[in-house]
Amino acid sequence: MLQKYKIDLFSDTNSELSSGMRAYMMEAEVGNEVAGEDPTVNRLLDRVCDLLGKEAAVFMPSGTMCNGVAFRVLCQRPGDTIILDKTAHPLHKASGLISGLVQSVPYLVDGKRGVFTTEQIQPIIEKPFGYNISQPRVVSIEQITNLGGGAIWPLNTIQDVCSFAHKNGLKTHMDGARLFGAVVETGIPAATYARSFDSVWIDFCKGLGAPMGAVLAGSKEFIEEAWYYKFQQGGGLHKAGILAAACLYGLDNNLPRLKEAHETTQELAKLLNNIPGIILDPQVVEANIILLKVEQSKSTAFFLEKELKKRSIRTLAVDTNTLRMIGHMSITKENIQTVYEAVSDILENSQNV
Numbered sequence: 001m002l003q004k005y006k007i008d009l010f011s012d013t014n015s016e017l018s019s020g021m022r023a024y025m026m027e028a029e030v031g032n033e034v035a036g037e038d039p040t041v042n043r044l045l046d047r048v049c050d051l052l053g054k055e056a057a058v059f060m061p062s063g064t065m066c067n068g069v070a071f072r073v074l075c076q077r078p079g080d081t082i083i084l085d086k087t088a089h090p091l092h093k094a095s096g097l098i099s100g101l102v103q104s105v106p107y108l109v110d111g112k113r114g115v116f117t118t119e120q121i122q123p124i125i126e127k128p129f130g131y132n133i134s135q136p137r138v139v140s141i142e143q144i145t146n147l148g149g150g151a152i153w154p155l156n157t158i159q160d161v162c163s164f165a166h167k168n169g170l171k172t173h174m175d176g177a178r179l180f181g182a183v184v185e186t187g188i189p190a191a192t193y194a195r196s197f198d199s200v201w202i203d204f205c206k207g208l209g210a211p212m213g214a215v216l217a218g219s220k221e222f223i224e225e226a227w228y229y230k231f232q233q234g235g236g237l238h239k240a241g242i243l244a245a246a247c248l249y250g251l252d253n254n255l256p257r258l259k260e261a262h263e264t265t266q267e268l269a270k271l272l273n274n275i276p277g278i279i280l281d282p283q284v285v286e287a288n289i290i291l292l293k294v295e296q297s298k299s300t301a302f303f304l305e306k307e308l309k310k311r312s313i314r315t316l317a318v319d320t321n322t323l324r325m326i327g328h329m330s331i332t333k334e335n336i337q338t339v340y341e342a343v344s345d346i347l348e349n350s351q352n353v
C-alpha cells in the first residue's frame with residue numbers, strides 16, 4: 001500500500017497538483033510533438049526561448065533527460081571529460097548517467113555548497129594535451145544547487161567560470177532545475193543567468209507544480225542535434241500538449257508563488273535552528289532547500305527520517321548526519337510548526353541512537 005505523507009518535504013516535485021492546472025490540461029490543444037506540430041508545446045517553447053534568451057528549445061519529459069541529451073551533444077567523443085561539482089545531481093541521482101549513457105569522464109570539483117570557482121577548474125582545463133588524455137569539453141553547473149545545499153550561484157562567478165571555459169574551447173551547461181528559485185531571490189532575470197551557457201534547461205515539476213516536463217534550450221544547431229539524442233532515448237512525446245499546458249499554467253500561476261514557498265522554508269530553518277542537536281545556519285537557506293546536520297552525539301539523520309515518517313512527515317536522509325528538506329507551495333505555516341515540534345520531540349527523547 002503506497003503511503004501518502006501529510007507533510008512531504010522530500011522534494012518540491014511532491015507538491016499537490018491543483019484543480020486549476022488539471023482543468024487547464026484538459027482543455028489543451030494538442031498535435032504531433034514529434035513533427036513539431038503540437039501548438040501547446042510550441043507555445044511553451046516560444047515562451048521559454050523568450051525567458052532564457054535562447055534561439056531554440058525542445059520539450060523533454062524530465063530534467064535527467066535534458067542533462068543526458070545536452071552532455072551527449074556537447075561532448076565530442078566517448079571518453080571526453082565533463083567538469084562538475086562533486087555534489088552534482090547527474091553524478092548521484094541519475095543511475096550513472098555520465099559514464100553509463102554519455103560515456104564521459106566526470107571531473108569532480110570540490111566546490112563550496114555546489115559552487116566552484118575558475119581557480120578550481122583551471123588545473124584540469126590547462127593540463128597539457130596528449131593523445132592519451134581525456135579532453136575536458138564541458139563545464140556544468142547547477143542553479144540552484146541541490147545536494148550542494150540550495151546555494152545560488154552568484155552571477156559574477158558564473159560569468160567568470162563560463163568565460164574561462166569558453167576561452168579554452170569548452171562548452172558550458174546549466175542544469176536549471178530550480179533556476180527560477182535563483183531568479184525570485186536575486187531579481188536577476190533568467191536570461192541573464194542563461195546568457196553564459198551553450199545549453200540550459202528548466203524544470204516545471206520543481207516549484208512550478210507541473211506533473212512533469214522540462215525544456216532544454218540553446219542555439220538552433222544545438223537543438224537540432226538534441227533532437228537526435230531525444231529520439232534515441234525514447235523522448236518522442238506525441239501529443240505532449242497536455243503536459244506542456246501544465247508547464248504554461250505553472251509559469252503563469254505558480255511562479256508568482258515561489259517566493260512565498262521560499263519564505264516558508266526559511267522560517268522552518270529558523271525554527272529548526274533552535275533545536276539542540278540540529279546544526280543549521282539559517283543564513284545559508286537561500287531558497288527552498290534545507291540541508292541540516294544532526295549532531296552525532298544526539299542521533300542520526302536516518303533515525304530522524306524514520307521517526308518523522310511515523311508522524312507522516314517525509315524528508316530525506318542524505319547520509320548518516322545530513323537530512324534534507326525541500327519546501328514548496330503545498331507546505332503551510334501550520335506544517336512547519338508541526339515539523340518543528342516533531343523534530344524537537346524526537347531529538348529530546350532519542351537515546352543516542
Ligand SMILES: Cc1ncc(COP(=O)(O)O)c(C=O)c1O
Binds near residue numbers: 065142203214
Ligand atoms: C539539480 C537537479 N538536476 C536534475 C534533476 C533531475 O530532474 P528529473 O527528476 O526531472 O529527471 C533534479 C531532480 O531533482 C535536480 O534537483
